[in-house]
Every structure is written in structure tokens, then in C-alpha cells.
Amino acid sequence: MDEILTTTLPFGETFNLKKLLGVRVIASNGLIVGKVSQLRVDPKTAKLEGIMVRHGLFRRIYIDTTYFQKINPASIILAIEPCVLLKGRKVITAEGEVVGTVRAVERKELTNDIKEVVVKPFLKKSFVIPVASIRSFGASLILRPSYHVEKKKLWRPGL
Amino acid sequence: MSKKRNSGDQDFEGTITSDDVLGKDVIDPDGAFLGIIEKLHIDPRTLEIVGITIDKGFLKKGLFIGRGYIQKITKFAVFLSIRPAYDVKGMAVFDTQGKKVGTVREVILVGQQNRIRSLIVQSRILRKHFIVPRDFIDTISRSVFLTCDKDVLERMQLELKA
Numbered sequence: 628m629d630e631i632l633t634t635t636l637p638f639g640e641t642f643n644l645k646k647l648l649g650v651r652v653i654a655s656n657g658l659i660v661g662k663v664s665q666l667r668v669d670p671k672t673a674k675l676e677g678i679m680v681r682h683g684l685f686r687r688i689y690i691d692t693t694y695f696q697k698i699n700p701a702s703i704i705l706a707i708e709p710c711v712l713l714k715g716r717k718v719i720t721a722e723g724e725v726v727g728t729v730r731a732v733e734r735k736e737l738t739n740d741i742k743e744v745v746v747k748p749f750l751k752k753s754f755v756i757p758v759a760s761i762r763s764f765g766a767s768l769i770l771r772p773s774y775h776v777e778k779k780k781l782w783r784p785g786l
Numbered sequence: 787m788s789k790k791r792n793s794g795d796q797d798f799e800g801t802i803t804s805d806d807v808l809g810k811d812v813i814d815p816d817g818a819f820l821g822i823i824e825k826l827h828i829d830p831r832t833l834e835i836v837g838i839t840i841d842k843g844f845l846k847k848g849l850f851i852g853r854g855y856i857q858k859i860t861k862f863a864v865f866l867s868i869r870p871a872y873d874v875k876g877m878a879v880f881d882t883q884g885k886k887v888g889t890v891r892e893v894i895l896v897g898q899q900n901r902i903r904s905l906i907v908q909s910r911i912l913r914k915h916f917i918v919p920r921d922f923i924d925t926i927s928r929s930v931f932l933t934c935d936k937d938v939l940e941r942m943q944l945e946l947k948a
Contacts, residue, residue: 651884657929659878702884723813723863767817 646700652680654708707739718746721772811863812840871902879907879930887936916943
């Protein structure tokens, strides 16, 4: 095989990008996000810009390479847990009371930085919690002790 | 309602009863709901609560948690200060190359503490079993990440068998 290159890596130190198709994408917390369905390249610089991940049957998430921690032929490990996957998780107070589930996540533009979380209680209207009021993001979202969820009764107007 | 009489020398204001605890959700530091409290265990000599049994659900084995691992009891739930090591069972295991080694089939603890001694990992292909000692485990979160490659693990198993 002939090689024509200047200062880039020699052939032996690179790997075939095609091998990345179909590999597992794992979030920083070990959550399996999905599998790579597309590789997206900047047409001007010919650099890998990001990947399209198939999450479940129908959902697709585009993640740019800024959020990559490691690329292996067997998997891509992200440096983050995609905040778009928080949807559906329970939100609990510091006392353990379930206040609702995550309905939507408001981000700063298209980054993974969360601004606020929209929470939907059972049979009640959604409300917004700013990210500063959330103590931890894990299997559930746990609120800080200083955050007080307003109690609304079913018979009060404006519910 | 008439005030309860106190025939002992303890002030029971501010205490909670078994009714306040039984049936409550048990939550680990990650926010995962582990189950509900099914039983309170009391030392019959000292009358102290030594732990709780968690009902993890239909057809699932109960889990006993010692008092030392309970962080706080609130009005709505009981919070643990640890994530039970048994929760690792069923998790996917990946090596340093990101290759899936298998899934955790068994968790071997150090005595009865919440410390993992080793994991028994079953690979999907050929149903091979690997024993992964604690030293080869990098991190455990939603999956288990090892500090070695799958090849090193396989060689280690052969050495163990020999």
C-alpha cells in the first residue's frame, strides 16, 4: 500500500470510520444511549463533526464530537449524559416526595447545559424548576432542600 | 383524643412509629427507588432497630439493609447513604476498549458489607462466565467499566482454572 501524507497520523494509527457505524454509544454514567447510525463530516475541513445516534426505535440524537470522551472501534464513550434523555424521570424533593416527572428540558441553545426542567405532576399543570434548584441528576432528579414546591389543591382555580 | 400516658422515662415527642416507616419508599443516593419497607428489624435485647427489609417488588428477593446505611427517614421516604451493591446485578460490563464483556450475573460481597469482592459476568456468546475481581473494576454507574481488556480477562480465567 502506498501512503501520501504530510503531517497527519500514519495509516497504521488511524482506523476506518466506517467501523464506527453501528457501534454502541455510552454516556459518561454508563447509560447506553444507542447506536451510531450516521457519521457527519464538515465538508470544508473534512473533519468528523458529530454522530447521529439511534435511541430506541424512532428517536435520533445528534451529538457533536465536543462531547466525546473516547472513541473505540467497539464503542463511543461520551463525556456527558445527554440531558434530552432526562424526560420521563421522576422528580423528588429532598424529603423524598415525588412531585412529578420530567416533561421537557430547556437547554441553553442546543448545548447539553440545562437551564430549567419542565415537570408534570399527576393530573396537574406543568411547572418549571430552574437548574439551580436541582441537587442531583441520577435515576431521579432530587431537588435541593431550599426548593419548596407550591402545593396546589384540585379545587383551586388556576390549576 | 385523650393524651397518651407515658409510663416510661423516655420523652416520645418527636419520635416516629413503625406506621411512619413501613410501606415507605426507599431511595438510594442516585435517586433510584429500590422498593418499599416491608419489615423493621429490632434487637430483642437492646430494643434498637438494627435494619430494614426492602420489598423490591413482585417475585423479587427482599433486601436487608443495616441501620448504618440509612441516611435519613423523612415524611415521604427513607434515604440510604449507599447504593446497594446487589443493584449491579444485570448491568452491562464494558472493557477499556468499549467492548461489551457481558452482563453481571452475580455479585460477591466482602462478608455482609456493601463492598464488592468480585463480579461474575456472563458473556452472551457461548455463555462463558468471567470472574472479575474488584481491582479490575474501574467505575460502576449505569454500567460497569473495567480497567482491562476482554483478552486480559480471558487469560486471567485460564490462569485461574489452571
